[in-house]
Amino acid sequence: MKCDYIDELALEWEKKREKDEKYLYDNRIPIHDQERRKGLSKDHPFVKNHLFKEPIKILNEIVSKHRKEVGSDITDKEDLEQQKKKFDILHQELKNYENLNGKKLPFGKWLVFPRALKIKEGDVSSFRVYTNLSDVELKDEVEIKFPDKYKSFIQPKNLKSKFKVNPLREEQCFATFEIEGIKECDYFDLNIMYKNNLKTQLQVSVYIEKNREFKIPIEFERENYFVKENSNRRIILYAKYRDFIDEKNIKLNVSNSNQKAISAPSTVNLKHVDGTNYLRGEIKIRGIKLQDSSTISVSHDPYTASTNVTVRKDKEEQGTEYKPKYVTHFLGKNIRAAWSPKEENILEITTDHSLVRHYLGSKEPINGKFPSFKTPQWKMFFNDILAHAFAEKMVTMNCAQKPETYETLAAINKSDIKETMAVANKFYSNEFNKFMTLLHSEKVN
Incomplete structure (x- = not known):
């Protein structure tokens, strides 16, 4: 692109600078x-x-x-379920992020990270508020306010904080706050103010590790749970310490009455929570059959803990839902897949790439399915595509919404390209390995 007006503006500015004109x-x-x-x-x-x-x-x-726009024309139910399982697994890692693809925050946008703060009584936790440098005066302060009735529950270390330029995103600035948990309380809204205007809010709560009142010596946190079809959730199990179980770590068997409705592991590990009268364990379950239910039970003589789990369609799911879309157009040299610039939750996978086309068996679905979609070769190749794509998205999202993750980069001598690339690549590799492990550790292959 060529634009002569850039030269005109540059020259005009320089002349006024030399003459010290406005x-x-x-x-x-x-x-x-x-x-x-x-x-x-x-x-x-x-x-x-x-x-x-x-x-x-x-x-x-x-x-x-x-460009010929070709949507995901896969209609084979089994194939659709297979790829949705993979995306659901990876979605859990990104559900607390806003899907900005690492781009500059929109004009006027304020972002607080983390979105909610759960503080242990006596501990201090911190959060950051991000916005664009162009939206504020760097010398100004951002302020937090909350109702007087909550002042006995939390103690902010600072009610005001000055902006700092984000060392990794020069167009962005942030302010940091620290809050001490004083007394147990449920979530309430903390207001983030700038020039007496409300910009965003943060939910804050304070909790304590305290003794549990047991109905029976081993019991689930709830008598009933709901899980969305083809989604995961964790259910909590408690067991009374000392009076019932005298060990600080124990493995117990899990019983699942309806494996067609719910999938669950065969065992659960319970560990003692320091300073309390209980052991705690988590069981990861998955909803399989809509509108069906199962009873999950765990026994330790002479007692049995049971909870009923129902699979529902309308359980609200947090965060952005990520989906694949198979296209036939060129995405770039050696590019197998890329996040859509218009729909940032859509991962475009192009069959214009020779390897993608080879492992799928055709350029477009035939009768609603790709010929080689179920082969081990495609499943492995698909995992590699997803791990790379989600690692890229995680890194770019962290840069925009949680840049402190990569603050070590700011301390590197920028002229030392080798060191800079080595450290940056390490961050990316860690995310890639995490996502690849998740994909291979689940029974979705």
Whole structure:
């Protein structure tokens, strides 16, 4: 792209700088980095509001002529369930993130991370508030406010906090707060204020590890649970310590009355929670058959704990639902899959790539299915595609919403390319290995 007006704006700004004259409002900052290292200034009015509009329009017209949009035409129920299982597993890792694909926060957007704060009584927890640098004055402070009736439950270490520039995203800033849990309480809203205007909220609660009152010496947290079809959840089991079980760690057998409705492990590990009168264990279950139910039981002579689990369709699921879409157009050299720029929860997998086409057995579904979709070769290849794609998304989301994860990068000498790439690649590799392990540890292969 060539634009002569960039030179005109740069020259105009430089002349006013030399003469110490007042800059024009629409050219009040240099349009490009004065050291010629970072390119155009993203916050310059011309770059932000005008430069890319016409080129994008032209490119969209060109692409629309050459791109054949092909949706996921898979209709085979077994194949659809197979890939949904994989996406559901990976979805659990990203459900607490806003799906911004690591991009700059939208104008006026404020983001608090984590979304909710559960503080143990006596402990101190922290959270950060993020927004765009262009939306605030860096010298200003952001403030937290909450009703007086909750002041006996929490003690903020700071009611106000100054903004700092995000070391990894120069267009973004953040403020940090620390809160001490004083007294047990349920969730309430903490207001994030800027210039006396409410910008966002954080839910805060305080909990304590305390003795449990048992109806029987071994029991589930609830008598009834609900789980969504083809989704996972955890159910909690408690056992009385000392009076009933004298060991701090114990493995017990799990009974599942209806394996067609619910899948559950055959054993559960219970561990003693320090300072309490109980052992605690989690059982990971999965809903299989809609509107069906099962009784999950755990026994330790002479008592048995039981809970009823029902599979429902309307259980609300948190976060963005990620889905695959098989397309035939070119996504880039050696690119097998990429997140859609328009629908950021859609992973486009292109059969234009020779290996994807080879392992699926055709360029498009035949009678609602790809010929080789059920083969071990495609399943392994599909896992690799998903692990790479979700690792990329996790890293970009962390950069935008939890940049402190990668703060060690800010301390590296940027001229040392080898070290920078080595550390950055380590972060990505860790995410890839995590997602690959998740995919292979579940019975979805």
